[in-house]
Amino acid sequence: MTPQQPWPQQPDPNRTVRHRWPQPPPPQPPEPPGTQRLQYTPDMFPDVQQYEAKPPRSAWWWVILVGGLAVIVAGAAVAVILWSRGSQPETRKPRHTSSSAAAHGAARVTDSAAHLSYPVPAGWTKAEDGLAQPYSSGLKRDGGIVRAFMQPGAPGAQASIEQLQAQARVVAEQQARSLLPGTSTVQGVETRAVQVGGRAAASASFTLAFQRQDPAYVRVVAVPTGDDTISYLLAALSPDGDVTRRAVDQILDDVTPG
Numbered sequence: 001m002t003p004q005q006p007w008p009q010q011p012d013p014n015r016t017v018r019h020r021w022p023q024p025p026p027p028q029p030p031e032p033p034g035t036q037r038l039q040y041t042p043d044m045f046p047d048v049q050q051y052e053a054k055p056p057r058s059a060w061w062w063v064i065l066v067g068g069l070a071v072i073v074a075g076a077a078v079a080v081i082l083w084s085r086g087s088q089p090e091t092r093k094p095r096h097t098s099s100s101a102a103a104h105g106a107a108r109v110t111d112s113a114a115h116l117s118y119p120v121p122a123g124w125t126k127a128e129d130g131l132a133q134p135y136s137s138g139l140k141r142d143g144g145i146v147r148a149f150m151q152p153g154a155p156g157a158q159a160s161i162e163q164l165q166a167q168a169r170v171v172a173e174q175q176a177r178s179l180l181p182g183t184s185t186v187q188g189v190e191t192r193a194v195q196v197g198g199r200a201a202a203s204a205s206f207t208l209a210f211q212r213q214d215p216a217y218v219r220v221v222a223v224p225t226g227d228d229t230i231s232y233l234l235a236a237l238s239p240d241g242d243v244t245r246r247a248v249d250q251i252l253d254d255v256t257p258g
Contacts, residue, residue, distance in 0.1 A: 110258045111137040114148040115225040116233055117258030121247050139251070143238050145179055146251055150231045159224065161200055165191040168204040168222035171232060176208055176218040179236050184208040184216075196223045197257040207240065214239030221252045231257075 107120040113136035120126065120139060124146070127138040131147075139146035151171070159167065169191055177184070189206040205219035216238035225231040233255050235248040 109137050109139070109148070111148045112258070113137070114150045114231045114233075115258055116148050116223065116231050116255055118146070118148070118233055118251055118255045121250055123247070124251075144244060144248065145236045146248070147175070147179070147234045148232070149234075150225065150229055152229050159230075161193045161202065164200070164202040164222055164224070164230070165193065165204065167230065168202040168220050168232075169206075171222070172204045172206070172218055172220035172234060175220070175232075175234050176216070176236055179234075180208060180216050180218075180238060182210050182213065184210045187215075194221065196221065196255060199223060199257065203252070208238075216240060217245050217248065219248060219252055221255055223255070223257060225257060 108117055109120060109126060110117045124139045124141045124144070127140040127146075131138060134149040134151065135147040136150070137148045169189060173186060185208070187207045187209050189204070191202065191204045194201045194203045201221060201223045203219065203221050205217070208216040208218055210216070216236055217240040218234070218236050220232055220234045223231045223233075233252055235252055237244050237248050
């Protein structure tokens with residue numbers, strides 16, 4: 001080692017001196033073909049438009065919507081029901097009261113002896129001539145007979161409704177065998193209480209079955225017309241049939257005190 005000296009030192013020819021020279025940067029990887037690198041500028045991308053979000057709908061809006069739909073559905077259901085009812089044919093029930101439309105305005109027989117009044121339907125004619133006792137008036141048509149008469153000495157207004165029904169049945173059987181002679185038996189007897197002109201009355205009906213001819217339909221209405229008298233309107237139909245039976249029932253259902 002060379003001793004330090006105050007004056008400038010000379011380089012030692014035996015000393016190795018290393019110098020660090022600057023190294024070049026490593027090479028960049030090659031760009032793929034077709035790629036062009038551009039300088040970045042802030043104006044290369046357009047501004048994105050901002051939209052404000054709509055506020056959420058309140059619960060009342062859903063209530064109004066659901067309620068409106070329910071009203072529409074209910075209205076459609078009512079319309080369908082009304083249309084179906086209007087398209088169905090009207091079913092008319094037969095009337096059995098004394099003020100039926102069929103008998104309204106028709107000619108009537110007023111029997112002052114029997115104190116009864118009853119209608120004359122189409123196809124029936126009055127049978128005033130040649131009437132045997134006790135009949136005072138009547139109607140006739142092919143196979144049909146109607147007779148009005150009064151019997152004194154009966155319970156009359158003093159009779160109970162049960163007695164009146166029993167009396168109507170007995171008188172109907174007696175008169176039917178007289179008007180329709182022949183061997184017959186009574187079948188299907190039906191008695192019931194009715195109102196005739198506001199009065200308590202009775203009705204009895206049955207079928208007469210014959211051995212050698214068609215069965216007949218018989219019905220009578222018994223009306224108390226005095227303290228000791230009962231007036232009767234009797235109908236007999238031979239042969240029996242639904243259409244002609246309705247005509248007979250129409251006459252007896254419309255009888256009134258006269």
